[in-house]
Amino acid sequence: MTEPQTPAVAWEELDELYRHTILDHYKNPRNREALAHPDAQARGYNPFCGDEVKLAFAVRGGRVQQVSAQSQGCAICQASASLMSEMLKGTRTDKLRWFAERFRELMRGKGLSAEERHVFGDVEALAGVAQFPIRIKCALLAWSTLDEAMDDYEARHKT
Amino acid sequence: MTIPKPANNQKKKFDVHSVRGDFPILRQLVHGKPLVYLDNAATSQKPQAVIDALVRYYSTDNANIHRGVHELSMRATEQYENARGKVKTFLNAADDREIIFVRGTTEAINLVASSFGHKFIKAGDEIIVSNMEHHSNIVPWQILCEQTGAKLRVVPITDTGELMMDEYGKMLGPRTKLVSILHVSNSLGTINPAERIVKLAHDRGVPVLLDGAQSVPHMAVDVRKLGCDFYAFSGHKLFGPTSIGILYGKREWLEQMPPYQGGGDMIKSVTFEKTIYNDLPYKFEAGTPNIAGVIGLGAAIDYVNSVGYENIAAQEHALLEYGTKKLSGIDGLTIIGTAKNKSAVISFTMKQAHPHDIGTILDAEGVAVRTGHHCTQPVMECFHIPATARASFAFYNTKEEVDVLVKSIDKVLEVFG
Numbered sequence: 001m002t003e004p005q006t007p008a009v010a011w012e013e014l015d016e017l018y019r020h021t022i023l024d025h026y027k028n029p030r031n032r033e034a035l036a037h038p039d040a041q042a043r044g045y046n047p048f049c050g051d052e053v054k055l056a057f058a059v060r061g062g063r064v065q066q067v068s069a070q071s072q073g074c075a076i077c078q079a080s081a082s083l084m085s086e087m088l089k090g091t092r093t094d095k096l097r098w099f100a101e102r103f104r105e106l107m108r109g110k111g112l113s114a115e116e117r118h119v120f121g122d123v124e125a126l127a128g129v130a131q132f133p134i135r136i137k138c139a140l141l142a143w144s145t146l147d148e149a150m151d152d153y154e155a156r157h158k159t
Numbered sequence: 160m161t162i163p164k165p166a167n168n169q170k171k172k173f174d175v176h177s178v179r180g181d182f183p184i185l186r187q188l189v190h191g192k193p194l195v196y197l198d199n200a201a202t203s204q205k206p207q208a209v210i211d212a213l214v215r216y217y218s219t220d221n222a223n224i225h226r227g228v229h230e231l232s233m234r235a236t237e238q239y240e241n242a243r244g245k246v247k248t249f250l251n252a253a254d255d256r257e258i259i260f261v262r263g264t265t266e267a268i269n270l271v272a273s274s275f276g277h278k279f280i281k282a283g284d285e286i287i288v289s290n291m292e293h294h295s296n297i298v299p300w301q302i303l304c305e306q307t308g309a310k311l312r313v314v315p316i317t318d319t320g321e322l323m324m325d326e327y328g329k330m331l332g333p334r335t336k337l338v339s340i341l342h343v344s345n346s347l348g349t350i351n352p353a354e355r356i357v358k359l360a361h362d363r364g365v366p367v368l369l370d371g372a373q374s375v376p377h378m379a380v381d382v383r384k385l386g387c388d389f390y391a392f393s394g395h396k397l398f399g400p401t402s403i404g405i406l407y408g409k410r411e412w413l414e415q416m417p418p419y420q421g422g423g424d425m426i427k428s429v430t431f432e433k434t435i436y437n438d439l440p441y442k443f444e445a446g447t448p449n450i451a452g453v454i455g456l457g458a459a460i461d462y463v464n465s466v467g468y469e470n471i472a473a474q475e476h477a478l479l480e481y482g483t484k485k486l487s488g489i490d491g492l493t494i495i496g497t498a499k500n501k502s503a504v505i506s507f508t509m510k511q512a513h514p515h516d517i518g519t520i521l522d523a524e525g526v527a528v529r530t531g532h533h534c535t536q537p538v539m540e541c542f543h544i545p546a547t548a549r550a551s552f553a554f555y556n557t558k559e560e561v562d563v564l565v566k567s568i569d570k571v572l573e574v575f576g
Contacts, residue, residue: 050545075516
């Protein structure tokens with residue numbers, strides 16, 4: 001045998017990736033009910049693997065009041081959509097684009113500060129995906145869909 | 160550096176462990192586990208003989224071909240044309256001039272779509288493909304149809320992943336100008352009845368292109384026995400280098416077809432008044448080709464011949480049978496593509512986990528499989544699935560590796576079950 005050329009992926013690391021928060025959100029996704037009167041909606045689709053995220057939210061007083069996140073695909077994609085939907089509830093809409101941007105940075109390996117950790121909560125469970133470069137796009141789909149939903153929101157609420 | 164043995168017809172007894180010794184890449188750990196390479200339908204690994212041929216060419220003979228009068232150029236030219244002869248024999252073509260060097264199967268199909276297509280296909284004409292084609296045997300024809308107003312017809316497939324031959328027969332008609340169908344399916348493993356496909360088309364005077372990307376690594380191909388008008392394959396799936404492939408075409412067609420690209424080597428003389436194109440096969444080989452790739456492909460063909468297709472077929476058949484039996488027994492696992500006549504490809508889905516999650520867990524065990532739609536989205540649509548995980552075997556794989564695959568799938572169940 002020649003020397004290993006790739007770092008070992010410890011079984012614990014994989015287990016950690018899937019077992020707890022991600023698997024919980026994959027098996028019991030939150031906020032899957034459609035909204036009757038959304039203020040914004042978008043559909044994200046990755047043709048390479050068929051992953052799909054349909055996102056909608058309703059706004060009251062400048063804050064996200066209700067969220068719907070319907071996803072299909074792998075565990076990481078679905079968990080990411082579900083975790084994100086939990087995070088969005090009650091948040092000011094002018095923060096949403098920053099969330100998407102900061103999540104992209106998280107996937108590039110830039111960890112969260114103590115203050116950001118408080119904001120992102122359980123979403124941080126996805127930070128481990130950064131160790132699996134080929135899977136980052138699975139985690140990102142929900143967040144790029146959030147950007148598109150914001151485009152829709154702004155288009156509808158032009159003054 | 161080892162000097163590869165000259166090709167001869169003396170078949171050595173097949174021993175998978177000794178054959179594995181010919182592939183240096185297989186001797187490595189991935190994530191701390193021995194590599195189990197089961198992604199051969201995407202690309203195959205390269206034997207030392209091919210690697211040595213590339214090193215030797217660049218170390219001692221590198222020069223441009225067909226133009227220099229100097230020694231190196233003559234050596235390079237001789238090896239390049241010698242490889243063409245090897246391909247001709249390999250496919251049992253009638254003539255060296257029927258062998259065109261291209262970048263791969265994709266370019267071979269694009270060449271025919273562009274050159275044959277623009278000469279012979281007009282608005283209202285029909286081109287027949289099948290529902291199991293790789294995107295590379297769909298998109299070039301869609302582009303041609305867009306440009307000419309021709310129409311693409313699609314032969315449907317059964318739920319075992321076989322062509323509906325009756326439908327195919329009915330589709331062939333006076334407007335059909337070309338049939339382009341894959342010989343072996345990359346995502347389902349189905350081996351299509353190529354001779355019958357050609358016979359039915361020829362009864363109607365329609366020429367046939369066979370996409371052989373997934374057949375030449377596994378079975379002897381005789382283009383004259385098949386009767387096809389065009390045959391395309393890629394070197395890298397045949398244990399050779401990437402970016403080299405073959406278009407075989409019957410001379411009577413190639414002679415009538417206009418050049419695909421213009422440039423050096425494809426002309427006899429150039430003036431601004433009139434340029435005279437070169438003869439076959441050079442008419443279709445504009446510019447300095449992938450000389451090293453051609454020489455490497457020649458070495459790959461010698462290597463495959465030295466292993467022997469009977470041995471390759473026997474080993475792969477055993478792996479397919481054993482793998483199918485083992486995987487069928489896993490709870491929640493469905494094999495996609497269950498044709499009677501199948502090459503050593505096992506595509507599968509699991510009710511517990513998405514193919515990408517399967518792929519990540521298998522990778523951590525050192526097992527390389529492909530996950531996704533395998534560039535065959537219409538096949539995925541047929542089976543109402545977004546993707547599959549696919550284990551594809553070569554003759555250097557072992558039953559022990561199938562066991563590792565099965566154990567790794569147990570890990571998937573451990574996480575997701």
